[in-house]
Amino acid sequence: DTAVSQTPKYLVTQMGNDKSIKCEQNLGHDTMYWYKQDSKKFLKIMFSYNNKELIINETVPNRFSPKSPDKAHLNLHINSLELGDSAVYFCASSQEPRPLYGYTFGSGTRLTVV
Amino acid sequence: DAKTTQPPSMDCAEGRAANLPCNHSTISGNEYVYWYRQIHSQGPQYIIHGLKNNETNEMASLIITEDRKSSTLILPHATLRDTAVYYCIGLNRDDKIIFGKGTRLHILP
Numbered sequence A: 001d002t003a004v005s006q007t008p009k010y011l012v013t014q015m016g017n018d019k020s021i022k023c024e025q026n027l028g029h030d031t032m033y034w035y036k037q038d039s040k041k042f043l044k045i046m047f048s049y050n051n052k053e054l055i056i057n058e059t060v061p062n063r064f065s066p067k068s069p070d071k072a073h074l075n076l077h078i079n080s081l082e083l084g085d086s087a088v089y090f091c092a093s094s095q096e097p098r099p100l101y102g103y104t105f106g107s108g109t110r111l112t113v114v
Numbered sequence B: 001d002a003k004t005t006q007p008p009s010m011d012c013a014e015g016r017a018a019n020l021p022c023n024h025s026t027i028s029g030n031e032y033v034y035w036y037r038q039i040h041s042q043g044p045q046y047i048i049h050g051l052k053n054n055e056t057n058e059m060a061s062l063i064i065t066e067d068r069k070s071s072t073l074i075l076p077h078a079t080l081r082d083t084a085v086y087y088c089i090g091l092n093r094d095d096k097i098i099f100g101k102g103t104r105l106h107i108l109p
Helices: none
Strands: A004-007 A010-013 A019-025 A031-037 A043-050 A053-057 A064-067 A075-078 A087-094 A109-113 B009-013 B018-023 B033-038 B045-050 B061-064 B070-075 B084-090 B103-108
Touching: A004 A087, A010 A019, A019 A031, A019 A087, A019 A109, A043 A064, B009 B018, B018 B033, B018 B084, B018 B103, B033 B061, B045 B061, B045 B070, B070 B084
Parallel strands: A010 A109, B009 B103
Antiparallel strands: A004 A019, A019 A075, A031 A043, A031 A087, A043 A053, A064 A075, A087 A109, B018 B070, B033 B045, B033 B084, B061 B070, B084 B103
């Protein structure tokens, strides 16, 4: 009964391909996020959605496009994949935009671009 | 932004209390201090947060100094499963959780 689930867990793909990572939360939270953890283990926020509306968009290449069909889902589409996109991507959710009660993270998607 | 400073790594013997320090000298009056941890290959896990008062939950205790320039996360009886990277985080003005480098805690058997 996973609270925040991401699929796939592992993704290996070639440069130039387009891929998607899906995220679903069953916590009833209003806000969802995507974080990227690179090879140096830094966790950086990419996007934040509150009730299907984009509220944070960090300086991420526009090849990355989040899509939120409803407040329980936030999918990440990546076009024209590059080697530098290889990382672990984490989805998270919180009860409100100000995360006073903490984020719940998914277990991550390890993306490898070859 | 409440930038935080943590030691890069620490060791603690199994069964002993692990005390993880964090300096956040630029924290403003309404910024919370959060602690998360990341066990290898897993997503970050929320531990505890506080504003001024000391806090305790089933996972840990958080001691915040009176001037709020530093805090200590205490794991009262560390086990091998507590081996992880621990992040001390302050909310920035946009209320985004910004992760630093954290402290890699090694629990020694």
